[in-house]
Amino acid sequence: MERKGFKMLSVKNLCQSYKNGNEVYHTLKNVSFEIQKGEFVAIMGPSGSGKSTLLNCISSFIPYDSGKITLDGINLTNLAEKEIAEVRNKRLGFVFQDFMLLDGLTVFENVCVPKVIQESPYKPMEAKAKKLLQMFDIERIAKKYPAEISGGQRQRTAVARSLMNDPLIILADEPTGNLDSRSSEAVIQAFIEAKKQLQATIFMVTHDSISASYCDRVIVMKDGQIHKEMKNRGNRKVFLDQLLNIFKDLNGGDGNDVD
Numbered sequence: 001m002e003r004k005g006f007k008m009l010s011v012k013n014l015c016q017s018y019k020n021g022n023e024v025y026h027t028l029k030n031v032s033f034e035i036q037k038g039e040f041v042a043i044m045g046p047s048g049s050g051k052s053t054l055l056n057c058i059s060s061f062i063p064y065d066s067g068k069i070t071l072d073g074i075n076l077t078n079l080a081e082k083e084i085a086e087v088r089n090k091r092l093g094f095v096f097q098d099f100m101l102l103d104g105l106t107v108f109e110n111v112c113v114p115k116v117i118q119e120s121p122y123k124p125m126e127a128k129a130k131k132l133l134q135m136f137d138i139e140r141i142a143k144k145y146p147a148e149i150s151g152g153q154r155q156r157t158a159v160a161r162s163l164m165n166d167p168l169i170i171l172a173d174e175p176t177g178n179l180d181s182r183s184s185e186a187v188i189q190a191f192i193e194a195k196k197q198l199q200a201t202i203f204m205v206t207h208d209s210i211s212a213s214y215c216d217r218v219i220v221m222k223d224g225q226i227h228k229e230m231k232n233r234g235n236r237k238v239f240l241d242q243l244l245n246i247f248k249d250l251n252g253g254d255g256n257d258v259d
C-alpha cells in the first residue's frame with residue numbers, strides 16, 4: 001500500500017480521429033484524466049462514445065492525433081514499436097469480453113501464458129499461478145480446459161492471467177459483458193481481491209451500473225468527451241443510485257443498460 005495515491009496513469013488532452021475518405025470522425029476530443037495506483041476505475045458511456053478507442057490508445061493498439069499518455073512515469077507517446085510491445089507484454093494486463101483463453105490449454109496453463117512467453121523459470125511461475133488460482137477460487141479447476149468450465153470461471157482465469165506479470169495497470173473492456181449477474185459479481189470480486197491483496201490498478205469499461213458501483217470512481221464518457229467523473233464515497237447502494245440517475249438522464253432509459 002506504500003505507493004497508494006501515486007499517479008499510475010495520466011492521459012492528457014488526448015485526441016483521436018478516423019478518416020473515411022474526405023470525412024474525419026473525431027472519436028476522442030481532448031480527453032484528460034488520471035488514475036492512482038491501487039484504484040479501481042470504471043469507464044461508462046453510451047455505445048460509440050469512445051470507450052474502447054480510449055483503451056486501445058492507452059495500450060498503443062491504435063495511433064492518436066495528439067495528447068500524452070504516461071504510465072508509471074513512462075511516456076508512452078511516441079515509443080518505438082519494440083518498446084511498445086515490451087510495455088504491452090510486461091507492464092499491462094488485459095481482460096476481454098470474450099475471455100480470449102486458449103482452448104487447447106488448461107486453466108493453469110492459460111494463467112501461465114504471459115510468463116511462458118517471457119521464458120520465465122518454471123518454479124516461481126508455478127508458485128505465482130497457484131497463488132492467483134487460489135485467490136480467485138479456481139484452484140479446483142486448474143486442470144480443466146476452457147470448454148469444461150463456466151463463463152464466470154473462464155473470466156476469473158483471464159483475470160488471474162492478467163496479473164501474472166504484476167502489471168502496472170489492468171485494462172478490461174466489458175469483462176462482464178458476456179456473463180449473467182452472478183458470474184459478473186464473481187469477476188468484479190476477483191478485481192476487488194486483486195486490488196486489496198496485490199494493490200492492482202484496474203481500468204474497466206462496463207455498461208453495467210451494478211458492476212461499476214463496486215469501483216472507486218466512474219468516468220462517464222459521451223460523444224468522445226468526459227461527461228462526468230463520479231467518486232464512490234463508501235456506500236455502494238448510494239453510489240449505484242447516483243449512477244442509475246446519471247444514465248437515466250443520459251439515455252432517458254432505465255439507466256442500467258447504457259449501450
Ligand SMILES: Nc1ncnc2c1ncn2[C@@H]1O[C@H](COP(=O)(O)OP(=O)(O)O)[C@@H](O)[C@H]1O
Binds near residue numbers: 048049050
Ligand atoms: N476502425 C474504425 N474506423 C472508423 N471508425 C471507428 C473505428 N473504430 C471505432 N470507430 C468509431 O469510433 C466511435 C467510438 O467507438 P468505440 O471506441 O468503439 O466506442 P465504445 O467502445 O464507447 O462503444 C464509434 O462511432 C465507432 O463507430
Ligand SMILES: [Mg+2]
Binds near residue numbers: 052
Ligand atoms: Mg467498446
